[in-house]
Amino acid sequence: MFYLSLIEHTLRLPPHLLDLPLNEAIKGELESLFLDKVIANLGLCISVYDIRSIDGGFVFPGDGASTYTVEFRLVMFRPFVGExxxxxxxxxxxxxxxxxxxxxxxxxxxxxxxxxxxxxxxxxxxxxxxxxxxxxxxxxxxxxxxxxxxxxxxxxxxxxxxxxxxxxxxxxxxxxxxxxxxxxxxxxxxxxxxxxxxxxxxx
Structure with a gap:
């Protein structure tokens, strides 16, 4: 019924979150993006399980936010046929x-x-x-x-x-x-x- 799905996502971190610890700020943004959302063929996202890696932190010209490539795991609800x-x-x-x-x-x-x-x-x-x-x-x-x-x-x-x-x-x-x-x-x-x-x- 519940699965862990490994996902890689390019995430824009708004400037007002930069004073938080990086893991905490990124986890909060991931939760706002994925929690209670359905991802086709993966199921309904229940929670962010963990963050495996964070790369980048680039600030593009004209943008005050930093951009990261994040690899993380989500707890997904996806019942199987026959369950x-x-x-x-x-x-x-x-x-x-x-x-x-x-x-x-x-x-x-x-x-x-x-x-x-x-x-x-x-x-x-x-x-x-x-x-x-x-x-x-x-x-x-x-x-x-x-x-x-x-x-x-x-x-x-x-x-x-x-x-x-x-x-x-x-x-x-x-x-x-x-x-x-x-x-x-x-x-x-x-x-x-x-x-x-x-x-x-x-x-």
Whole structure:
């Protein structure tokens, strides 16, 4: 789920930071550039792990800032396909579920990857949302957001950044995780559930 990625970056250090220790100033600038940002094919940056090397310090004509070439490692969040993770329910509608890890909210479970058989009912407490219910042996098991939800990662994608977005559209998600609530969906063309997945109270 978490990886260390080695990156080299040419960094401009503003003059007002030059009174700080060099490592501290550069780390602060790297954090402002990379933290909570998605880097395609690497994932979501969680933190600057360490700085391996700092070269340069050149001041170009007409510029009061110094420029450094920095080699550093970032802690990246990038789940792998097949990984099982636990998250909280963020919202639920007729298209499926949206889950959150707290620091990352773009995890989706579409209807065709929900436990089977299941159906949805209007949520009396949240207008416009529904409660998904798994029907198993004449019993009903709701996914109501009280429990954490254990899921399996189906795919991770990095959509291209749109040039324009309508005002009423949802915020752009640069990294989307599609998940499955069933192991079999990765192997078979069925939608049978696998023991241990879904709200933790089910098991």
């Amino acid at each position: 099982i993770i636990t998250a909280k329910l963020k919202e639920s509608d007729a298209n499926g579920l949206r889950l959150s890890l707290g620091f990352f909210d773009d995890i989706y479970i579409p209807v065709h990857l929900m436990p089977n058989p299941c159906h949805c009912e209007p949520n009396p407490e949240k207008k416009g949302q529904v409660i998904w219910i798994w029907d198993y042996q004449e019993q009903k098991f709701p996914i109501d957001g009280i429990d954490e939800i254990r899921f399996q990662v189906q795919s991770v994608s990095y959509p291209p950044i749109p040039v324009e977005q309508p005002k009423e559209s949802k915020p752009f998600a640069p990294m989307v995780i599609m998940v499955s609530s069933s192991f079999e969906l990765l192997i078979f063309k069925g939608s049978l559930d696998y023991d241990g997945l879904g709200p933790v109270s089910w098991w």
